[in-house]
Amino acid sequence: MANGGDQFGLSGRPDSDCNESPKENEPETPSFSCSSPASPQTTTNQQGMEGINVFLHDRELWRKFDEVGTEMIITKAGRRMFPSYKVKVTGLNPKTKYILLMDIVPRDDNRYKFADNKWLVTGKAEPAMPGRLYVHPDSPATGAHWSRQLVSFQKLKLTNNHLDPFGHIILNSMHKYQPRLHIVKADENNGFGSKNTAFCSHVFSETAFIAVTSYQNHKITQLKIENNPFAKGFRGSDDNELHRMAKLQGKDYPVVPRSTVRQRLCSSGSPFSGKGQGVMVSPEAVASPYSCENGLKSSSSPQELMAAPPTHCTSPHPQPPPQLQHSQQQQLYQCSKRKRVENYPSENHQHQYKKPFTSSSTTEGELYYHPSSSFPTSPTGLPTNTGHGLADAPYSSDMGQRQACMFANLEPRMDEPGFSSWSYPCTLPSSMTPMEHYPPYTPHPPYSSSPQGSRLSTVAHQSTPLMGEHIPPELYQNQSPGPLSLNCHNVHSPPLREHPRYTSSLSPPLYHTLETHTHIRCGVPEWSAAS
DNA sequence: TCTTCCACATT
């Protein structure tokens, strides 16, 4: 990882995002994350997905965590991610409907342990958990809708319960993962999965993390406490508090005043990344290894840094190394809270606790809900892709929030963590069309708890342009032509490997989806575990 | 060494 590198102070609570009306934003937490530049680099010409750019919200915060080595708690009941995954999407056709979804894939084949203040590889990874997709509850929605404000995936939860019935994303503790965002263009029926379905995917390497059941690195603990509103209670007011906490944690790290934690965190290399650590350099310098990263001015302000769009490795037309244009960086992102849509009865009151988090996500549904997502399914609950509109079946806000949205999926892998961000608008191969019924199952039912999930799973199976085993060799190459080929203009783009371990035998239903996988790599330095 | 359960804090 270690693609962070900012030397700025913490950006302030991540919750002060753009959904909050300006006046609600805490003055002390400049939401520079609310500004976003136009993305200059989409060059795809397929399926109308060209020009789409995705900007990671609170990128600075993500980078801070990444520098240290992000850890995400996973619990049986499911735990949200922090920082939460929020993005601003631009370049969408205002009238076209899109489905936004996320998945989290293994970043490598290792199992880790935290020892000597650093992450070390301890062996082979456990078989991957059943892949699940988290479809944003607003899906499908028009480009105008998605573009209106930040799209938040903060409701996404991570669990280590292999039998999780809630649709949470299942992960293995002590394994490294990479969240990915997929934007799929809904077809005329508000669904997708046809062979012409277009989509693009984006990966922000700084959002990679190691799943843990309890924090291993105290620096991460401190960062979480510092930035997560829910952890305010753990924020010490003085040095003693920190010493106390450190002591309680049984850590022998020197404890510094809270006021200096940030500096300490920013100035210390990440044992996690293991590379380029010793010296904390400028953001752009740190990002430099990532060829897909947009260049950033060394004098970039936090706003600009945040505004840096992800690198897109688009297909089929390779782009030149994305270079953020200043003028575009300056484009300001609207931070006003979206007005409720009359037709969508929304909850008039948000849970207070949600404010800081949901503020940025009107798309989350707290502010309103679409009548929405109905994914056609077969009588067995399997995807049928018969063309029913996604919007056919309204779901309650509650449903939308909780279940909207996880899907079983093949187990993709971010093999060889080398991507920074990529997109591969392309035509889905016929192999991605709805599959036959799943075999009865299964330790990892696609979405046992969610009726909606069942419907939505259609989307997952049909559209997920994910990776998995059996990837045609040619697809490993960035230059491969054809619908699924991807061109990553990355310096480091070693061929992807297949991972026999992730075979269909693990979870038959889940490995049924794609015969043709799109494996993209954008050459980002590998996380150096056990460096 | 890692996971689960708990009390407590915040919104």
Added chain:
DNA sequence: TAATGTGGAAG
């Protein structure tokens, strides 16, 4: 008050 978060104790 409920939901959700946290770190830490206990297993």
